[in-house]
Amino acid sequence: MTDREIKDEDNQKQTGDDSSPLSPLRGEIDRIDERILELINQRLEIGKKVGEIKKKKGSQILDRTRERMVIERLSQLNPGPADESLIQYIFNVIITATREIQKPKTIGYLGPLASHSHIAALHYFNHCGEFVEQPGFFDIFNNIKRKELHFGIVPVENSIEGAVNYTLDLFAEFEIHITAEHYEPISHDLLSITGELKDVKTVYSHPQAIAQCKNWLKKHLPHAIVMETSSTSNAALMASKDEQIAAIASGKAAHFYNLLPVASKIQDRGGNITRFLVIGGDRPERTGDDKTSIMFATNHTPGALFRALSPVNRAGLNMVKLESRPTRHYNWSYHFFMDIEGHIEDEIVFQTIEQIRSQALYLKVLGSYPIMAKPEILQ
Numbered sequence: 001m002t003d004r005e006i007k008d009e010d011n012q013k014q015t016g017d018d019s020s021p022l023s024p025l026r027g028e029i030d031r032i033d034e035r036i037l038e039l040i041n042q043r044l045e046i047g048k049k050v051g052e053i054k055k056k057k058g059s060q061i062l063d064r065t066r067e068r069m070v071i072e073r074l075s076q077l078n079p080g081p082a083d084e085s086l087i088q089y090i091f092n093v094i095i096t097a098t099r100e101i102q103k104p105k106t107i108g109y110l111g112p113l114a115s116h117s118h119i120a121a122l123h124y125f126n127h128c129g130e131f132v133e134q135p136g137f138f139d140i141f142n143n144i145k146r147k148e149l150h151f152g153i154v155p156v157e158n159s160i161e162g163a164v165n166y167t168l169d170l171f172a173e174f175e176i177h178i179t180a181e182h183y184e185p186i187s188h189d190l191l192s193i194t195g196e197l198k199d200v201k202t203v204y205s206h207p208q209a210i211a212q213c214k215n216w217l218k219k220h221l222p223h224a225i226v227m228e229t230s231s232t233s234n235a236a237l238m239a240s241k242d243e244q245i246a247a248i249a250s251g252k253a254a255h256f257y258n259l260l261p262v263a264s265k266i267q268d269r270g271g272n273i274t275r276f277l278v279i280g281g282d283r284p285e286r287t288g289d290d291k292t293s294i295m296f297a298t299n300h301t302p303g304a305l306f307r308a309l310s311p312v313n314r315a316g317l318n319m320v321k322l323e324s325r326p327t328r329h330y331n332w333s334y335h336f337f338m339d340i341e342g343h344i345e346d347e348i349v350f351q352t353i354e355q356i357r358s359q360a361l362y363l364k365v366l367g368s369y370p371i372m373a374k375p376e377i378l379q
């Protein structure tokens with residue numbers, strides 16, 4: 001019997017031991033879950049038919065009034081103990097999934113499967129939509145421009161490594177707007193077929209992930225051979241082919257490559273978070289807690305940047321980010337990327353941006369979108 005089979009049997013024992021007082025209750029939970037599963041799928045099938053009728057009639061998929069009615073009716077019917085907010089949450093997810101099946105949105109991410117971008121996309125879009133692997137950041141921008149994709153998700157900044165320059169440069173090249181921001185904590189697990197430390201002879205991963213787990217590897221696997229791969233997902237793929245190989249990859253990669261965790265969160269220090277931008281889709285409405293991203297270029301004259309920034313100071317707006325990138329048209333000329341708090345529909349934000357524009361060689365509003373709270377930094 002392999003270690004994996006023994007582990008599976010252990011799990012079965014935990015859940016299916018006849019003598020345990022838990023087992024009849026778990027049996028009931030299993031049967032209820034089966035009914036919920038069946039009903040969710042039935043609802044989605046009916047949603048598909050509603051979608052087809054709407055398509056024929058040329059009407060919009062989204063019907064907020066109907067959605068509100070559905071949720072209000074269920075809140076009133078709810079006998080408890082489920083909390084009203086729980087009912088609203090669950091049915092919002094179900095309705096979103098119904099909308100998705102009626103007209104799935106396509107979301108481009110930098111592959112391969114289970115990459116950090118893929119995981120960020122799954123989290124941001126709540127697993128709803130068609131996630132389409134892209135070979136490069138350029139392809140994400142280009143396919144949104146060509147209307148081959150509805151959305152894309154691209155990293156823009158990492159808490160340890162800093163700005164992702166390639167993404168910033170693409171904003172200069174394409175007329176693509178930002179719809180949202182998303183923070184994804186980057187955490188590394190050690191994954192293998194058996195999930196047993198004693199089986200691990202070789203560790204594969206991306207050089208950055210290996211560097212971030214150096215101390216853990218020294219302590220727990222001092223004799224293992226360490227091999228570099230082009231991505232953490234490729235490492236997971238290698239590990240899925242050989243019991244003696246383990247991959248440093250995200251916990252989610254275990255699911256895609258049928259692996260088990262040998263150890264979780266093995267990075268030497270916490271606080272590794274990547275900020276992603278969601279691009280494409282409709283321009284978000286003002287929420288009252290928004291951020292506006294702009295890019296501009298100034299003359300190469302003394303004080304030009306200072307003059308361009310003065311309107312922000314005069315308006316009392318909060319500038320939350322300023323990055324510069326060479327324009328690559330003329331040596332020593334720069335694009336500036338700036339985030340300020342507020343929405344472009346706020347008069348003060350609009351006026352301030354117009355004043356910056358009057359001082360700049362060129363200015364582009366990249367988008368106004370809701371501010372997302374930075375996640376707690378956990379180890």
Ligand SMILES: O=C(O)C(=O)C[C@]1(C(=O)O)C=C[C@@H](O)C=C1
Nearest residue numbers: 050061062063066067095098099
């Ligand atoms: O009733 C409809 O029009 C549907 O398309 C179904 C449904 C739902 O899941 O309940 C889904 C999308 C609409 O925005 C409203 C409601």
